[in-house]
Amino acid sequence: MLEKVDVLIIGSGASGAAVAWSLAETKMRILCLEQGDWMKQSDYPTNGRDYEARLYSDYATSPNIRRRDSDYPINDDNSPIKVVNFNAVGGSTVMYTAHYPRLHPSDFRVKTLDGVADDWPVDYATLEPFFAENDRMMGVSGLAGDPAYPSHALPMPPLPLGKSGTKIAETMNKLGWHWWPSDTTLATTEYDGRAPCINLGHCTPACAQGAKASTDITYWPHAIRAGVELRTNCRVREITTGPDGMATGVIYYDKDGAEQFQPAEVVIMACNGVGTPRLLLNSKSAAHPDGLANSSGLVGKNLMFHPWATVYGYVDEPMDGHRGPPLCIWSQEFYETDPARGYVRGHNFQFNRGIGVGTEAVALEAIGLAPWGRDHHDAFRALSGHRMSVGMCTEDLPEEHNRVTLDPVLKDRHGIPAPRIDYTISDNTNRMLDFGIARAKDILAAAGARHVHTIRPVAYGGWHLLGTARMGTDPTRSVVNEWGRCHDVKNLFIVDGSIFVTSGGVNPTSTIQALALYIADSIKQRLATLFD
Amino acid sequence: MTLTADETADYRCIAGMIIPASEKYAVPGADDDLIFADIIKSIGRDEADVKTALAKARSLAGGPLSALDAASRDSVADRLRAEGGNPVAILTRIVLLCYYRDDRVMISLGLEPRPPFPKGHVLEQGDWSLLDPVKARKPFWRQVP
Numbered sequence: 001m002l003e004k005v006d007v008l009i010i011g012s013g014a015s016g017a018a019v020a021w022s023l024a025e026t027k028m029r030i031l032c033l034e035q036g037d038w039m040k041q042s043d044y045p046t047n048g049r050d051y052e053a054r055l056y057s058d059y060a061t062s063p064n065i066r067r068r069d070s071d072y073p074i075n076d077d078n079s080p081i082k083v084v085n086f087n088a089v090g091g092s093t094v095m096y097t098a099h100y101p102r103l104h105p106s107d108f109r110v111k112t113l114d115g116v117a118d119d120w121p122v123d124y125a126t127l128e129p130f131f132a133e134n135d136r137m138m139g140v141s142g143l144a145g146d147p148a149y150p151s152h153a154l155p156m157p158p159l160p161l162g163k164s165g166t167k168i169a170e171t172m173n174k175l176g177w178h179w180w181p182s183d184t185t186l187a188t189t190e191y192d193g194r195a196p197c198i199n200l201g202h203c204t205p206a207c208a209q210g211a212k213a214s215t216d217i218t219y220w221p222h223a224i225r226a227g228v229e230l231r232t233n234c235r236v237r238e239i240t241t242g243p244d245g246m247a248t249g250v251i252y253y254d255k256d257g258a259e260q261f262q263p264a265e266v267v268i269m270a271c272n273g274v275g276t277p278r279l280l281l282n283s284k285s286a287a288h289p290d291g292l293a294n295s296s297g298l299v300g301k302n303l304m305f306h307p308w309a310t311v312y313g314y315v316d317e318p319m320d321g322h323r324g325p326p327l328c329i330w331s332q333e334f335y336e337t338d339p340a341r342g343y344v345r346g347h348n349f350q351f352n353r354g355i356g357v358g359t360e361a362v363a364l365e366a367i368g369l370a371p372w373g374r375d376h377h378d379a380f381r382a383l384s385g386h387r388m389s390v391g392m393c394t395e396d397l398p399e400e401h402n403r404v405t406l407d408p409v410l411k412d413r414h415g416i417p418a419p420r421i422d423y424t425i426s427d428n429t430n431r432m433l434d435f436g437i438a439r440a441k442d443i444l445a446a447a448g449a450r451h452v453h454t455i456r457p458v459a460y461g462g463w464h465l466l467g468t469a470r471m472g473t474d475p476t477r478s479v480v481n482e483w484g485r486c487h488d489v490k491n492l493f494i495v496d497g498s499i500f501v502t503s504g505g506v507n508p509t510s511t512i513q514a515l516a517l518y519i520a521d522s523i524k525q526r527l528a529t530l531f532d
Numbered sequence: 533m534t535l536t537a538d539e540t541a542d543y544r545c546i547a548g549m550i551i552p553a554s555e556k557y558a559v560p561g562a563d564d565d566l567i568f569a570d571i572i573k574s575i576g577r578d579e580a581d582v583k584t585a586l587a588k589a590r591s592l593a594g595g596p597l598s599a600l601d602a603a604s605r606d607s608v609a610d611r612l613r614a615e616g617g618n619p620v621a622i623l624t625r626i627v628l629l630c631y632y633r634d635d636r637v638m639i640s641l642g643l644e645p646r647p648p649f650p651k652g653h654v655l656e657q658g659d660w661s662l663l664d665p666v667k668a669r670k671p672f673w674r675q676v677p
Binding site: 038046048051052053057066067098104105106113123124143147159161162163169170178179181185198199200202305322336359362365366372373381384393449464469 | 549550551552554556557559574576577578600604609610613621624625626628629630631632633638643645646647648649650651652653654656657658659660662663665666667669670671672673674675676677
């Protein structure tokens with residue numbers, strides 16, 4: 001048996017890294033188990049000429065396509081939206097586009113404001129100092145003064161507008177609709193050892209420049225220097241409990257595949273909205289026949305994704321294409337509820353600069369705009385580099401039938417049952433998509449775009465894995481309390497996106513990390529009475 | 533598992549059907565020696581789908597594609613795209629991604645034949661005065677009681 005640690009964190013991604021760093025000042029013995037390994041920037045796709053092709057192999061966004069040793073399979077056949085993630089030190093912050101908005105104040109009060117779902121047991125004001133601390137640690141670029149948000153300062157200036165941003169901004173001004181430079185974790189200046197963005201243009205599958213904040217290069221170096229141990233290639237199979245119902249540690253497979261028991265005083269789960277319910281459900285025992293921390297029956301339920309649509313077309317002017325980060329500017333014109341639209345809650349628009357020539361060729365061929373044969377060249381050259389793209393991120397409300405369970409057949413390479421996803425897009429979200437797609441077409445029409453095409457939903461768009469172990473003060477209607485402690489197991493905490501009560505309508509990483517820092521702070525404030 | 537000689541010949545024929553050489557742009561077709569070698573090298577984990585697509589092509593052609601005249605090939609190409617499903621999409625994607633990273637093709641498109649890192653690209657700031665009307669708006673985020 002391994003030596004007992006004070007705090008065991010499962011997962012080294014967005015939330016695991018943040019909670020590890022924050023707790024390090026306590027001088028407790030802290031260990032993080034990560035199923036993947038350290039990544040090397042010299043291996044990242046943009047080092048090579050095949051960088052676009054690697055999106056379909058070892059840097060595919062879906063673990064079912066990527067199939068790295070660190071990945072586990074996910075049965076998402078019964079979902080129009082497929083789970084995408086990354087498993088390594090840094091988790092999915094290695095492979096994300098780095099859009100970094102915060103949830104809005106209204107997002108924490110949807111029951112009060114709109115009569116749907118539930119209010120959160122925390123609010124924006126409570127999280128505000130943790131948002132700020134996290135912005136400083138991750139290094140956020142953007143511009144203060146957005147009228148769509150409470151005021152907040154940002155450590156670095158925004159990304160350039162470029163050709164694409166200028167064209168889109170002119171169009172949005174013509175329509176009188178809100179736009180603003182996106183908050184991103186792409187460094188626009190040197191920042192905490194990171195080099196500034198040099199416009200590699202291919203941000204999502206890891207940044208060879210190191211300009212994109214992933215927790216392997218932000219939180220982890222600080223946490224490790226402060227004494228946290230990070231043990232890689234270790235896949236946790238189950239959380240164990242004692243006769244008193246408290247967690248005693250975890251059983252995991254080490255880098256050699258050997259089974260290990262790691263005892264711990266406190267266990268913190270940071271495995272994302274699919275990995276966390278999977279592990280809780282795999283931790284069932286005679287005392288917990290429905291899975292650990294599941295007396296409410298809500299573990300795995302209320303899965304939320306942010307159904308995504310993309311509407312794009314081609315304008316006469318050259319756009320940035322692959323010559324800059326996909327992130328550019330965004331709009332929150334339709335973010336807050338307006339009953340006249342026929343749905344509650346809202347969505348944002350995210351405008352992307354363009355894509356690489358190879359990826360553009362694949363996209364144009366697929367929709368018949370770059371035909372096979374002698375007409376291919378003229379058709380492709382007329383459109384490549386002229387793409388104007390409007391992405392739409394919709395708020396997804398919790399519904400219990402959208403869920404993560406254990407697949408009865410599928411297992412990972414260690415024989416651990418894999419997750420199964422059952423998910424449908426709600427009527428409210430479908431109405432929101434109808435409205436937003438129509439407005440996106442208005443934008444493209446105002447820009448003079450031709451060959452407008454809609455993708456609804458974006459199938460491989462399940463980045464945001466939320467809601468499957470929700471927060472709340474009522475143990476019958478939630479899995480963790482208002483500071484992340486499981487109602488059923490008083491030394492078990494969850495800090496990832498599972499604990500979201502509702503999804504908001506923005507990319508969640510900033511809020512996930514702010515919550516993790518808030519929970520870490522709550523733990524530090526309560527050390528003497530943590531298990532009461 | 534690797535492609536047979538017949539499969540390789542058919543794939544090369546299809547590559548040339550997808551993107552033929554162009555005198556106008558002075559670029560080779562995707563059946564060019566260098567580009568097709570890259571295509572073959574890049575099949576990797578997609579080999580089963582590529583083989584499925586090639587079997588479909590041969591079935592539609594009733595034999596080697598190279599034995600068909602141009603009109604018959606075009607007819608096969610149309611049916612292959614319409615009926616071939618995901619395997620044909622994958623076969624096509626490999627051709628396109630390899631073609632659009634060939635030095636000659638990139639130069640013809642006005643692009644530098646290099647990976648993005650470490651040189652990167654230049655992105656102009658743009659006209660930030662465009663933001664003035666948005667800055668002038670009153671805060672419109674929803675107040676919470």
